[in-house]
Amino acid sequence: MRKDHTIKPWDQTPNIELSHIRYFVAAAEHGSFRKAGSALGLSQSAISRRIAHLEDQIGASLFHRHTWGVSLTFAGQHFLVRARKAISTIGLGAFEVASIGRSEHGCVRIGIYSSVASGFLAELLTRFGQLHKRVRIEMVDGNPTDHVAAIQQVALDVAFIAGTRDWPGCEREQLWTERVFAVLPESHALSRHKKLTWQDLASHTFIVSEAAPGKEIHDYLVRCLTGLGKHPEIHVQKVGRDNLVPLVGLSIGLTLVSEAMTAAQFPGVAYRPIQDEVLPFSAVWCNRNDNPALRRFLSLAKTISAEPTRKRGNVAPSQTRDPSP
Template identity: 60%
Template structure:
């Protein structure tokens, strides 16, 4: 029999019966231990010997003993069973999300807020799951999700993305970042019209372009095209530039947990950003499913946005504006 046909003909039970017979030294005792009648047990052993083309046992009145071929095969048979057993335990652990790997795209700060709490609870519940966080713009996240290179992404807005599942999760207020000696520093909140003549700064990297477009769109209503300078620095260095009076910038609420000398955060009246989760229905990673369920559970108990912000949120979701 060709080797491929021989391998396909051998079933896992053949190997399990063989190891049991070798350990018990008797077909009758091995069959009783497994719960198989002696005659059926013996037939399976003969089938295995036929497929292998070699006798595995010497039969005698006292039971059975291994032939030379049987002794050679026993070590490998035990290794096969151990490997399959370990594999089954591993897969079962993945199914329970005890182990695994999940890649998450983010477009918001994880310094505080809903996303930070979601990740904290997820790590607490599934400490053995490896989490990779990828910071990029929504279009790149969606591309990776479609290619199953990313399990989920958390982005701003409420638009539908083709080939992606979407679930609204939370909202954040929008804050302007001011130098501590700015003329608006004494206010509890500011309005867009008060920012119309200000100079702004944004990052070159995401979400810099989206912040730029967001500012242009919001301030155009007051007849001004804002002066916006692109800074070739990372997020962690953009806010200190505000303290140096290089310009103002805007961030979402989660980012306000980051404290830098010389700056203040002030909410912009009526501005709120909705955030949602995106993922592919084709992705059956159990770690992803657990993350989505946890997010859904948290969203049900989260505080809704203030009534004055709902209209602004709906309008903003239609624009290109998306923040840190």
């Protein structure tokens, strides 16, 4: 029989190895150090030494030693319950971490500029959701500068931004293009045209949202129309882009949207493409971000971008207008 152990002071945490807990559980289940050692591929003496070390660390005897085997002490019975729970918890934790490493779980935080109602982003999000059902997607609306600042701080995983500008400390890859559409009232004379030119739009009043991407659209209009010798009249409305388009239907002014946003239909509003006007869109992310779900997400985005059906809808880079400042 082992002598009773001296109880350790309450402020001394035992240094217990997980393997010793496994040996203890095996010995308790087999009722014998010899049988536990046989099951684990160890000698009886090796199991006995490790159990003794565990008892020394805890400060209590866990087994009564008999000639025929071992039986649990009162302390050992209580410890067995917690030991099994600890092994189960660690095993589950290891499984969850492995799942996250395989991107089966986790989260991808995405900054958006274009619409997710249709087009490339809608297809990407749909297909990723089908492949990785347990990965949570978080969407954040905002302007490119704010998105990139969050990416640099790893507070955001990836942003999809109009343009091909390179950002400090970030990776970037152009993935798709979208045509640019003018938004005008259905009753407007220009709505009779299938396509419009900048010359058609030069003398009209435009409205943009105070929220993103209002500033980018404002700067885009200025660059496009001043090239024609026109100084555009642009009014800023203190509404989000979802309320901006209905204002167009009320003849407050015209505005611009990218192709994916034309999926949203509003009464009294017409969308008309601007001839030869195409926006490139890029994914921007931080190369220090080790989120495995992000890597899978980017891999799928690049795969979709390279598909022949996607490329047929794109315009050659030389024909695109880069809105980046």
